[in-house]
Amino acid sequence: YGGHLTQNPHIVDPTHPIVKGLTDDILANWYYSAHGYFTNLPENARIIIVDHAGYPIYIEYKYGAGTVLATMMTIEWPFVAYWWGLGEPQQRLLRNEIEYAQMLATHVDLWISNIVPVQVVYDVDINNDGKMDLVQGKKTAVFVYVEGFENLSDNATIDVNLTFEGVTYSESKSVSGLRQDNRIIFYVTPRITGDQRITAIVDPFNRIKEISEANNQNETIVTVKDTRGLHISYFRVNSMWPANYGAPTPEEFRDTAEHSGIFIRATYPVAESEFINEILVDYYGNPIPGIGLTYDLVRLAYWKWILGAGDRAVGVVSDAYFPYHHINAVGLSNPSITKSAVLVTNEYWTVTAHEIAHTYGLNLPRWVWLPPHWESTEEYDVSPPGNPASGYWVEERRDIINGLCFMGYAPPKRSYNYWDGRPVWVCNETYSNLFRRFRVNQADPNVLLIGGIVYKNGTINVMKLYYLENRTIEYPIPGNYSIIATDWNGREVERIDFDVAFYLLIEPYGVIETNITGFVFPIPFPENVSKITIQHENITVLEINPNTKLLHDAIDSIPDYGFINNPDQRRNALHNKINAVEKMLEKKNFKGAVEKLDHDIRDKLEKWLVDYEIENPEQLTKNAVISLVDEIIRRLSLQI
Structure with missing residues (x-):
């Protein structure tokens, strides 16, 4: 409020019952009519009378289920100041106020x-x-x-x-x-x-x-x-000899995918029309205990990219999968290895939402130097069992009260509740962070899928390269490793920094450090790229020619039954021909390389391969191999 005296009030809301039968002249010259004014009014305040400077001196506003009348006017003064010439006309203000208050108690004002x-x-x-x-x-x-x-x-x-x-x-x-x-x-x-x-x-x-x-x-x-969509593909993880952890039943697999999708659809900042939740093929896991966890993440990511299976691949595993790998867990991820794939135990309906949130950068561990270790930022470690969560499930038309965030501990199997009356939902912090992540959407029609296994001694085993069209680029977590693409003149055309972290996020144990890790992500693949270099802290670890490595990897992706006969001999012959192309490219003999590819390698592929069916996404069909050769020919022809 503020303070000054006024003799000249002005009615600004003449329809209000408070000023019935009153005029500005009746309210004037009370010696003084008002002794102050209001500031910082409530949002729903209704101004009835102002002073000579336009400041409110009589207001009304709602408070809870009631109504507040507030004034700076001397409404009782006319009842005693008869010697000042005040009387019944001026007394009407207080009488109106009393009548209005009685009316409020018995009448309706919605x-x-x-x-x-x-x-x-x-x-x-x-x-x-x-x-x-x-x-x-x-x-x-x-x-x-x-x-x-x-x-x-x-x-x-x-x-x-x-x-x-x-x-x-x-x-x-x-x-x-x-x-x-x-x-x-x-x-x-x-x-x-x-x-x-x-x-x-x-x-x-x-x-x-x-x-x-x-x-x-x-x-x-x-x-x-606007936010980008979310396309989740589920793979049923099965075991291969000598592993014996088996696979979820078809019913468990379908139920996990369906109920995980229902929950993510409800709790993620994604439009219903842009959310896809689909079941794909069986995947056979790596049989090496422990190390197989990292290999499975990397290979599932490869499958996701090669198949064009949306944004995230979810490997649904049996109850025996994690114990086989010497941990008792319900979910696993590591965005430093890949943002594209996670692993979840069947019938845990909220764990997929948890693991996918990790791949968008939420609740990742932080490195602590003294003593050196990875420190968990999981909600169940920082504020167990998880952050409070409340909201509204629009699809089911029900309130979520006294809930816990899905980034905390997982609820029991086949449930969206930690226990009766304690639902799993998403906290405001997690939802807002996901909302910010989903605001970014970048795309590049031509990408190179690159991945590998990294050991603590610095060794990197690069896996097969794949050339993919019409894929969304999602850049990895930055770190002290780099992938550098250079053109035929040695100029840098692309550089992506990425992190290599030796840990796995294991639910519900948080961070477990490892001696092996990996990476897999797509990188832009401009037409003039001649070399890919991987560096660690600016020291070169390895160099490859992506054009010829793509060709070598494509030849290795052909199953033996894809050749008309003698698969080993014909495969080796094709590799030798590609080695000859690489020698030409080292001397920038682009014309000779194109002729070798077009008239020799392509010709042999047409003659030596049959039309065959592939058994898994990492294999290439005859048409896909020949199309890749044509793409490399096109790229090299631009340099002639």
């Missing part, structure tokens, strides 16, 4: 106290601009809180209209229902990006007699943001 949109959790503001953020295309509940119905009968019905993106929706609720829950819930789907206004009006058809209709409307501003 109003909307709040409008709360929710898609998963409340108060999502990822860029801290004071406006709630919504995901474009994701189903949304809008809670409209109605007040002022206390004096209506239980069987009365209250209507509310809500307008969003130019569309008006209508809902009704009985007063008896509002006494139990004063929300009226609307269901909408944001379609237009940018700032959008949500407006709600209670009793829009004036069916209920009220003290005032002026306060029946409220509004809020939200920002609708």
Whole structure:
């Protein structure tokens, strides 16, 4: 509030019952009419009278289920200052106030106290601009809180209209229902990006007699943001001799994929139309105990990229898989190895959401120097059993109360609840971080898939290269390793720094350090790339010619039954021919290399290979091998 005296009040809301029968002249010259003014008004305040400078001196606002009348005017003064010429006309202000208060106690004045949109959790503001953020295309509940119905009968019905993106929706609720829950819930789907206004009006058809209709409307501003989609592919992990951990049953596999998808669809910032949850083929795991965990992550990532199987591959394993590898876990990931693949035990319905969140950079371990070790930032280690989580499950139309975040401990099998009354959901921090991650979407039509196994002694075994078209680029976690692509003149055209971390994230144990790790991710593959260099702390570890390595790897991907006869001899002959091409390229004899590829290697592939079916995604068909040769010919021809 502020302080100064005024003799000249001004009525700015002449329709209000407080000023019935009053004029500015009647309120003037009370010696003094007001002794101060209001500042910092409540958001829903209604200004009735102002002073000579325009400052509010009589206001009304809602507070809880009631109404507050506040004034800086000397309303009792006219009852005693008869010698000042004050009397009945001036006394009307206090009399009106008393009558109005009695009317409020016996009459109805409907109003909307709040409008709360929710898609998963409340108060999502990822860029801290004071406006709630919504995901474009994701189903949304809008809670409209109605007040002022206390004096209506239980069987009365209250209507509310809500307008969003130019569309008006209508809902009704009985007063008896509002006494139990004063929300009226609307269901909408944001379609237009940018700032959008949500407006709600209670009793829009004036069916209920009220003290005032002026306060029946409220509004809020939200920002609708586009996010990229999420495509999850599930692989059933089976064992191969001498491993004996087996595979989940087909029913367990399907059930895990279905219920994991339902939960992620509900808790991730992704539009329903851009979420794909699909089952793919069986994958046979590496049989080496312990080391096989890293190999399986790397190979599942390869399969994901080669098949074009969306954004994330989920290997669903049997109950015996992790014990076979000497750990008792329900999930595993390491985004430093790959963001593309995770492993989960069958029938744990929320673990997939947990592991995939790790691949988007959430709750990763941090390196501590004294003593040197990886320190867990898992919620179940930092704030066990996990962060509190509340919100609303729009698809199921139910509140999530007293929940725990899925980044904490996993609930039992076949359940979305830690225990009865304690649901698993997502906390605001995790959801907001995912929302920020999903705002980024980069794509490059021509990529080179590169991966390898890394040992603590510095050795790197590079796996097969694959040339892929129309794939999304998702860059790895930066670190002290680098992949550098250079052109035929030795100029750097691409550089990607990546991390090599010797640990695995094992649920529910947090971080387990390892002696072996890996990496796999796609890199941009411009047409003029001649060499790929891998460096560790700026020291070269290895160099390869991606054009000829692609060809060598393609020849090795042909199954023996793909040759008309003598597969070993013909395969070796093709490798020798590719070695000859590499020698030509070292001398920049592009014309000779193109002729060798076109008239010799391509010709032999046409003649020596049959049309065959592949048994796994790492194999290439005859047409795919020949298409790759044609692509290398095209690239080298640009240098002639």
